[in-house]
Amino acid sequence: xxxxxxxTCTYTPLVSVIVPVYNAAQTLERCVEGILAQSFxxxxxxxxxxxxTDASGAxxxxxxxxxxxxxxxxxxxxxxxxxxxxxxxxxxxRYVAFCDSDDTVKDYWLSSMVAVAEKAGMIVCGYNILRPxxxxxxxxxxxxxxxxxxxxxxxxxxxxxxxxxxIWNKLFKMSLIRESGLKxxxxxxxxxxxxxxxxxxxxVHRVICIPECGYNYWCPPDFMKKYDFGIDSFQSVVExxxxxVKDVPGRLHLPSVVYWYKVALGRYVSSHTYRQSxxxxxxxxxxxxxxxDGPMSHLSVRILPPRLLxxxxxxxSI
Numbered sequence: 001x002x003x004x005x006x007x008t009c010t011y012t013p014l015v016s017v018i019v020p021v022y023n024a025a026q027t028l029e030r031c032v033e034g035i036l037a038q039s040f041x042x043x044x045x046x047x048x049x050x051x052x053t054d055a056s057g058a059x060x061x062x063x064x065x066x067x068x069x070x071x072x073x074x075x076x077x078x079x080x081x082x083x084x085x086x087x088x089x090x091x092x093x094r095y096v097a098f099c100d101s102d103d104t105v106k107d108y109w110l111s112s113m114v115a116v117a118e119k120a121g122m123i124v125c126g127y128n129i130l131r132p133x134x135x136x137x138x139x140x141x142x143x144x145x146x147x148x149x150x151x152x153x154x155x156x157x158x159x160x161x162x163x164x165x166x167i168w169n170k171l172f173k174m175s176l177i178r179e180s181g182l183k184x185x186x187x188x189x190x191x192x193x194x195x196x197x198x199x200x201x202x203x204v205h206r207v208i209c210i211p212e213c214g215y216n217y218w219c220p221p222d223f224m225k226k227y228d229f230g231i232d233s234f235q236s237v238v239e240x241x242x243x244x245v246k247d248v249p250g251r252l253h254l255p256s257v258v259y260w261y262k263v264a265l266g267r268y269v270s271s272h273t274y275r276q277s278x279x280x281x282x283x284x285x286x287x288x289x290x291x292x293d294g295p296m297s298h299l300s301v302r303i304l305p306p307r308l309l310x311x312x313x314x315x316x317s318i
Contacts, residue, residue: 013069015043015095015110016174018087020080024101025055027218032063034104034216036070040111045070046087051077056101081184081192084167088177096174098167102218109214113171120147121204123171124163126213132221139213148207151244156252158209167193169215176203191233198240231264231280238287247286253293261287262301266313274310281306 017035021028035045047060049072057074064070073086084098095117099105113123126141140162148154158164176182180203184196201207238257245252265284269277288301301309 011044011068011092013042013044013093015040015097015114015171016046016087016091016093017043017097017099017110018046018048018084018091019099019101020048020050020083020087021052021056021060021101022050022077022080022083023052023054023056025052025059027102028056028059030104031099031101032059032070034106034109035099036063036067037107038105038110039107040114041069043069043110044091044093046090047072048083048087049074050079050083051075079186079189081186081188084184085186088174088183091174094174096172096177097170099215100168102220103168104216104218106214106216108212110171112210112212112214116145116208116210117171120206120208121173121176122200122207124158124207124209125169125215126163126211127166127169127215127217128213129217129219131219137216141211141213142209143211145211146209148209149205151201152252154201154207155241155245156254159254159256162256163209164197165194166217167196168217170197172200173204176200185236188230188233188236190230191237195233195237195240198237198244202244231261231268234261234264235280235283238283247290249290252291254291255293255297257291258284258287258298258301262298262313266316269310269314274307277310278306281309284309 019031032045032047047063047070049057049060060072064072071090073090075083075086088096095114097110097113109125113125117123126139128137128139130137142161142163148157155164163169177200182196182199184192188195238261241257261284265280268280284301285306288298292298292302300312304312
């Protein structure tokens with residue numbers, strides 16, 4: 001059962017901002033304060049408390065009491081995808097943006113995207129990233145405004161610049177999401193962002209990427225160890241890429257896709273037999289043949305026999 005604390009039943013905002021919240025008491029206030037301080041004010045903030053057991057629920061309620069733009073949705077713990085879906089079900093904005101509860105935003109995050117929202121079906125902004133162990137933010141941005149009307153160019157450019165695979169540096173049209181029935185796949189524990197974005201771009205004809213870096217991504221400590229890099233989830237992501245651009249070797253240069261599949265594959269083979277891994281190994285070779293960016297790119301995956309590749313990956317992962 002989902003409970004909603006709603007202060008503004010008749011208010012129709014231009015943008016709905018959805019924040020999934022699970023045991024985020026240590027970071028939630030800095031996240032919410034940044035959103036409420038936006039220079040653009042015509043938005044609602046939907047905080048989805050996904051069964052938190054810490055003070056997150058109380059923090060959400062306090063913000064709802066203090067600011068009429070804040071709506072709280074409470075539900076039993078179901079995971080981040082289910083929380084985002086609950087937010088989409090509740091959203092009333094013409095556009096929707098997402099923010100994670102352990103991240104922060106600049107005051108121009110929304111305004112920079114809303115300024116060009118009428119010109120395309122999806123808006124992509126740059127972001128700042130603070131990596132574990134580093135003390136300075138790094139910008140990820142194209143550095144200029146660019147309009148994309150070709151899926152091949154879009155994927156190759158934005159995946160290469162690490163701008164495509166996140167949900168929180170984008171502005172989406174709610175009408176397209178609702179008319180298509182697009183949802184986050186609740187079976188995913190990782191790669192759910194990329195899977196959703198790939199589903200969404202099939203609905204639009206123009207995407208605008210702007211240079212402003214309004215989002216601050218606090219990359220979690222032990223990122224590579226924190227997630228299981230579920231290989232079935234990532235294979236679903238890649239199959240969606242194939243649906244968009246087709247399986248044509250040399251058509252697109254997406255070596256990062258091969259890299260992350262190798263990460264997932266390495267995790268998998270470390271605890272599974274060769275027979276269990278054989279299909280995934282063949283899929284990795286298909287990926288490397290399709291998306292390499294040069295004769296030496298992922299060469300071992302492309303030329304080694306599957307059994308030898310299995311033992312090489314297994315040795316590296318142990």
